[in-house]
Amino acid sequence: MTVTTPxxxxxxxxxxxxxxxxxxxxxxxxxxxxxxxxxxxxVDLTLRPGEFFSLVGPSGCGKSTLLNIVAGLLTASTGQVHVGDRRISAPDRSVGIVFQKPTLLRWLTIEENVFLPSKLAGAVDAATRERADHLFELAGLADFRHRYPQELSGGMQQRASIVRALVADPPVLLMDEPFSALDEFTREGLQDELMRLWTDRPKTVVFITHNIAEAVYLSDRVGVMTSRPGTLREVVDVSLPRPRVADLRTESRFYDLVGHIRGLIGHQHEGVRA
Incomplete structure (x- = not known):
């Protein structure tokens, strides 16, 4: 039995x-x-309840494959994955997913998109609506909930996708390069938004990224994967204080960690950015 501590x-x-x-x-x-x-x-790995864990590595090393196995979208050829006391063999309602693109339905409002998974599960109750109100406020979307996706910027649409994944209050959140299509300014803003949402209610997060600095800024630990066939080369502890603030990105201890992880991956691999 897993003991959950503050x-x-x-x-x-x-x-x-x-x-x-x-x-x-x-x-x-x-x-x-x-x-x-x-x-x-x-691949052997154990994540603590409420941990924010990022995976980095060269293109094609199997990061997204591993994420999809944890999500129950793919079946492992050998081995197994447990989330809590359940072995994962199919998609599970305890696991929320945010993809690289927002995947919002353009004919539904932002609010309707956010509530859609809960509605399909028959789980839109007073607590769900209250949580949605809170998340809309935290994500800066309270004034845009009745707009349609095409009326919002790409960054705002991605915020809506994160709110949609969180509104059902899943214990686990899987994120597959959710900010990769955004400009750097918007990306850093969404990193801070995600930190606020996660700090408000810390879930277990598995975050896939090619951006090493992003992984260090967000995470408790960063897993570095080898080239294909992918496996974990090293897990790096990110011993930086929380809450994380924007000025941290300019500190030497931050860049020391970024440089260490970059060295583990190797400069020869394309598609991995500092």
Missing amino acids: SPRTGLEPTGREIVIDAVSKVYEATGRGDAVTALTA
């Missing part, structure tokens, strides 16, 4: 769940177009 970063009791990834590998079977591809091999 988060040392926030003083709040984490609402997340432990994630245990046990000897997970993934082989994409051969097709008429080519041979079998081993995407992942022997």
Whole structure:
């Protein structure tokens, strides 16, 4: 049984769940177009309840494959994943997902998009509506909830996607490069928004990114993956104080961590940015 203790970063009791990834590998079977591809091999990792964990590594190293296995969207070839006391073999309502693009339905308002998953699950109650009101305020979307997606900027649409994932209050949040399509200014603003949302109610987060500085700024730990077939080369503790503030990005201790992780990945790999 997992014992949940108050988060040392926030003083709040984490609402997340432990994630245990046990000897997970993934082989994409051969097709008429080519041979079998081993995407992942022997990944072992345990995440604490309420931990913010990022994965970085060279392009094609299996980061998104691992995320999709944790989400129940892909089946591992070997090994298993547990979220809390449940073995994951299919999508689970305890796991929320935010993708690279907002994926909002253009014919629904922002509010209707946010409530759609809860509505389909028959779980739109007073507590859900109260939580949505709070999240809209935290994300700076309270005045835009009745607008349509095309009336909002890309950054605001991505905020709405994060609110949609959080409104059902999932213990686990999986994020696959959610800010990669945004300009740097908007990206840093959304990093701060995400930190506020997570600090308000700390869930277990698995965050995929190619941006090393983003991973360091957001995370408690950063997992560095090898080239394909991907496995964990090292897990780096991010011993920086919380709450994180924008000035942290200019401090030497921040860049020391960024440089260490960059060195682990290797300068020869394209697509990984400091």
